[in-house]
Amino acid sequence: MKKIVLLSALFTFLFLSCDKKSDAVEIHNWNFGGRPKLIEFLRNRVTSFEEKHPGINVIQSDKSWNMIREILYADFSAGAGPDVMNTHSNFAAEFGEAGFYYPINKFPDFEQVKEWYIPHLFESTRYKDNYYGLPSSAIAFVLCCNKELFDREGIKPPKTWSQFREAAKRLTKDTNGDGQIDQYGLVLMGGDKGGFAYRTIPFFFKAGADVMSEDLKTIKFNSPQGVAALKLFADMYQIDHSITPGFLAYGHSETNDLVSGDRAAMSIEGPWFRGMVSDKKPGKDIYVVAVPVPDDMIDQYETAPTLQDMVMYSINARSKHLNEAWELLKYLRNEEADMFWITQDLGATATTRKALESQEAKSVPDIQLYINELNHARPWPPHPKMIAIASNVFTPYCQKAIVGELSPKAALDQAAQEAQDIISGKK
Amino acid sequence: MKKATPYLLLIPALLFTLLVLVYPLVQNLINSFSDVSMITGRSGWAGWRNFELVFGDSLFWRSFRNTSVYAVAGTVLALVIGLAFALLLNLKLGKLSTVMSCLYTVPWVISPVVAGFAWKWILNDNFGIINFWFAKLGIATIGTTWLGDPTTALFCVMIARIWQFYPFAMVMFLAGIQSIPQEQYEAAAVDGATMVRRFFHITLPNLKAVTSVLLVLGVIWSFNDFNMVFVMTRGGPMNSSMVLPVLVREFSFVHFDLGRGSALSVMIFGLLTSLSFLYLKILGKNETA
Numbered sequence: 001m002k003k004i005v006l007l008s009a010l011f012t013f014l015f016l017s018c019d020k021k022s023d024a025v026e027i028h029n030w031n032f033g034g035r036p037k038l039i040e041f042l043r044n045r046v047t048s049f050e051e052k053h054p055g056i057n058v059i060q061s062d063k064s065w066n067m068i069r070e071i072l073y074a075d076f077s078a079g080a081g082p083d084v085m086n087t088h089s090n091f092a093a094e095f096g097e098a099g100f101y102y103p104i105n106k107f108p109d110f111e112q113v114k115e116w117y118i119p120h121l122f123e124s125t126r127y128k129d130n131y132y133g134l135p136s137s138a139i140a141f142v143l144c145c146n147k148e149l150f151d152r153e154g155i156k157p158p159k160t161w162s163q164f165r166e167a168a169k170r171l172t173k174d175t176n177g178d179g180q181i182d183q184y185g186l187v188l189m190g191g192d193k194g195g196f197a198y199r200t201i202p203f204f205f206k207a208g209a210d211v212m213s214e215d216l217k218t219i220k221f222n223s224p225q226g227v228a229a230l231k232l233f234a235d236m237y238q239i240d241h242s243i244t245p246g247f248l249a250y251g252h253s254e255t256n257d258l259v260s261g262d263r264a265a266m267s268i269e270g271p272w273f274r275g276m277v278s279d280k281k282p283g284k285d286i287y288v289v290a291v292p293v294p295d296d297m298i299d300q301y302e303t304a305p306t307l308q309d310m311v312m313y314s315i316n317a318r319s320k321h322l323n324e325a326w327e328l329l330k331y332l333r334n335e336e337a338d339m340f341w342i343t344q345d346l347g348a349t350a351t352t353r354k355a356l357e358s359q360e361a362k363s364v365p366d367i368q369l370y371i372n373e374l375n376h377a378r379p380w381p382p383h384p385k386m387i388a389i390a391s392n393v394f395t396p397y398c399q400k401a402i403v404g405e406l407s408p409k410a411a412l413d414q415a416a417q418e419a420q421d422i423i424s425g426k427k
Numbered sequence: 428m429k430k431a432t433p434y435l436l437l438i439p440a441l442l443f444t445l446l447v448l449v450y451p452l453v454q455n456l457i458n459s460f461s462d463v464s465m466i467t468g469r470s471g472w473a474g475w476r477n478f479e480l481v482f483g484d485s486l487f488w489r490s491f492r493n494t495s496v497y498a499v500a501g502t503v504l505a506l507v508i509g510l511a512f513a514l515l516l517n518l519k520l521g522k523l524s525t526v527m528s529c530l531y532t533v534p535w536v537i538s539p540v541v542a543g544f545a546w547k548w549i550l551n552d553n554f555g556i557i558n559f560w561f562a563k564l565g566i567a568t569i570g571t572t573w574l575g576d577p578t579t580a581l582f583c584v585m586i587a588r589i590w591q592f593y594p595f596a597m598v599m600f601l602a603g604i605q606s607i608p609q610e611q612y613e614a615a616a617v618d619g620a621t622m623v624r625r626f627f628h629i630t631l632p633n634l635k636a637v638t639s640v641l642l643v644l645g646v647i648w649s650f651n652d653f654n655m656v657f658v659m660t661r662g663g664p665m666n667s668s669m670v671l672p673v674l675v676r677e678f679s680f681v682h683f684d685l686g687r688g689s690a691l692s693v694m695i696f697g698l699l700t701s702l703s704f705l706y707l708k709i710l711g712k713n714e715t716a
Contacts, residue, residue, distance in 0.1 A: 070680040073465050074465070178568075180569065180570065182553075182570060190575070191575070191660075191661070191663060193663075245552070245572045245575070246552040246553075246576070247575060248576075249552075249660065258553060263553050391681070396665055399664065399665055405665075
C-alpha cells in the first residue's frame with residue numbers, strides 16, 4: 001500500500017511539474033544555409049522578436065541549402081513544413097503555382113512593406129499576380145579574377161570575350177617548370193548541376209540570348225547568341241585547354257580552393273566569393289568585374305544583363321498562424337534588419353532602399369558594381385519547370401558540348417527540344 | 428490465456444514491422460502503378476506506364492550497366508583482397524597480427540558518407556594525396572582528373588567501395604580459414620604438396636561456402652549502395668557513374684515523379700529479393716552440409 005501511495009505521489013508530482021500548456025502561438029522558422037554570422041544574426045533577431053511579441057514562440061531550425069528543394073517539396077506535399085522559411089526567389093513560380101506559398105500581397109499592410117525594397121528586386125518574388133516573399137540576399141553573377149595572378153602577368157580583368165579568352169590562355173601555364181600545366185585560366189563548377197547552369201547562363205544573357213519567350217511558351221536558349229556563348233566555353237576547353245580539366249567534379253569548395261591556391265585565375269561567382277576566398281586564405285584579394293560581353297557589344301559592357309538570383313523569405317500557405325508568420329517575416333526582413341547585410345559580409349547584397357542608400361553602404365567592397373549589375377540583371381524566367389530544366393536539361397547538354405561530345409549547336413538544340421517537351425507537358 | 432500470451436507479446440513487434448516495413452512496401456507498390464506527383468499527389472491509375480517509362484529511358488540502361496559492374500566487379504575484387512589479407516593474418520605473427528587485424532578492419536567501421544567525403548578529397552585532382560604520391564612516383568601528374576573524368580569516375584567510386592567492403596570479407600575468410608581442420612594440411616605436407624597446391628586444393632575448396640555467401644551479400648549490398656556514389660559523384664560527371672539507387676532519387680526527388688521512382692525501386696526490390704533467396708538457399712545448403 002505504501003508503494004502505491006508513493007508511486008501515486010510521484011506521478012502527481014511529475015504531472016504537476018510538467019509545463020502548463022502555453023497560450024503562446026508557436027511558429028516554425030527554417031533557415032536554409034548562410035554563413036555562421038548570418039545564422040547567429042537570425043537567432044538573435046528571433047530572440048528579440050519573441051521579446052517584442054510575448055504571445056509568439058518561434059522555433060528556429062537551421063538546414064542545409066544543398067537539399068532545400070527536396071526538403072521543402074517533401075514537407076509541403078505531405079501538408080507539413082515550416083510557417084516561415086528562406087528560399088530561392090525563383091521558387092516563387094514553382095511553389096507559387098503548386099499552392100505551397102502564401103501570397104503575401106493579401107496582407108493589408110503589404111503595399112507599405114513593398115516600399116522598403118528596390119522595386120525590380122521585389123518583382124523577382126512575383127509569380128503571375130501574386131508576390132510570394134520578402135527579398136533578402138540579392139545576387140548578381142560576376143567574374144572574379146585572382147588579383148595576384150593577373151598582376152603578375154600584367155593584365156587587366158577582361159571586358160570582352162576575346163580579352164576573356166586571351167586572359168585565360170595567358171594564365172594557363174606550367175608554373176614550376178615540370179612540363180605540366182598547373183595553373184588554369186578559368187575554373188567552372190560542373191559538379192553541381194544547378195551551380196553550373198547559374199554560372200554559364202550569365203554569358204548567354206550578356207550576349208543577348210533568352211532562355212524562354214516572354215509568354216513562357218517557347219524555349220529560346222538555342223539562339224545563335226546562346227550557341228556563341230556555349231562555343232566560347234567549348235573552345236576554351238577543347239582548343240585552348242584553359243579551363244580546369246576536372247571541372248565536371250567541382251563544387252563550391254573546389255573552385256574556392258583552386259582560386260585561393262593560385263591554381264585558377266578566374267571563376268564566375270557572386271558576392272559570396274570574396275569572403276570565401278579570404279576565409280580560406282586571409283589577405284588574398286580578387287578583382288570583381290562584370291561578366292564580359294561579346295566583342296561587338298563592348299559599348300554595352302555596363303548595361304548588358306547578367307543573371308540575377310535572390311533569396312526571399314516566404315510563408316507556408318498551410319500555416320495555421322499566417323498573421324504571426326507575417327509579423328516574423330517583416331521583422332526578419334525590415335529595413336533595420338537589412339542594414340546587417342551592409343555592415344557585415346554575408347555574401348549577398350542588401351535589398352532595401354534604405355540599406356543600399358545608407359552612408360555605410362559606400363564603404364562596402366564592390367557594392368557599386370553589384371548595384372549596377374543588379375539594375376540590369378535578369379532572373380531565370382518565372383516558369384514552374386525552370387529550375388528542373390536548368391539543372392537536368394540545360395546543364396548536362398552544355399557539359400557535353402564543352403567536353404566535345406556534341407557540338408554547341410547540337411547540344412543546345414537537343415536541350416531545347418527536351419525542355420520544350422517538358423514545358424508543353426509531353427514529358 | 429496462457430496460450431495467447433506469446434501471441435499478445437508479439438503484437439507490438441508485428442505492429443512495428445507492419446508500420447515500418449510492410450506499409451511502405453505496399454505504398455511503394457501502389458505508387459509504382461499510379462501517376463504520382465509530389466505537387467499534385469496521386470492523380471490516377473497508370474498501369475504499367477511507369478515501368479515502360481523506366482525501360483524506355485536510356486539512362487536506366489546506363490545505370491543498370493554501371494550498377495552491375497559496380498556490384499559484381501567491386502565485390503569480386505573486394506573478395507580477392509579480403510582473402511589475401513586473411514591469409515596474411517593467418518600467418519599468426521603474434522601481437523603484430525592482432526594490431527594489423529584491427530587496422531585492416533578500420534574501413535568497415537567508418538560511415539560510408541564519411542568515407543565517401545574522405546575519398547573525394549584523396550582523389551582531388553589538385554590537392555589530393557593520390558595525385559601527390561603518383562606525381563612523386565612519376566605515374567601521374569598533379570591535376571590528373573579522376574572523379575571529373577567520365578571514363579574513370581565509376582572506377583574510382585568502385586575502389587572506395589572495395590576499400591570499405593574488403594575488411595568484412597577478410598574477417599569472414601579468416602574465420603573460414605581457421606575452421607579448416609589442420610589434419611588436411613598435415614596430410615598434404617606429408618605428401619609433399621607445395622604451399623600453392625595446398626592453397627588451391629585445401630584452402631579454397633574449404634572456403635567455397637563462405638565465398639558464395641560473401642559474393643551474394645556483397646552484390647546485394649553494393650547493388651543497393653547509395654551513399655558512396657552520391658557523396659563522391661552524385662552519379663556524374665554526365666551520368667557516367669549513375670547507379671540505380673541514385674537514379675531512384677533523381678526520378679523521385681529531382682524530377683518529383685514518385686510514380687517513376689517507385690517503379691524503379693520496385694524493380695530493384697524484385698532483383699534484390701531474388702538475390703536474397705539465393706543467399707538463403709546457399710546458407711541453408713551450408714548448414715545442412
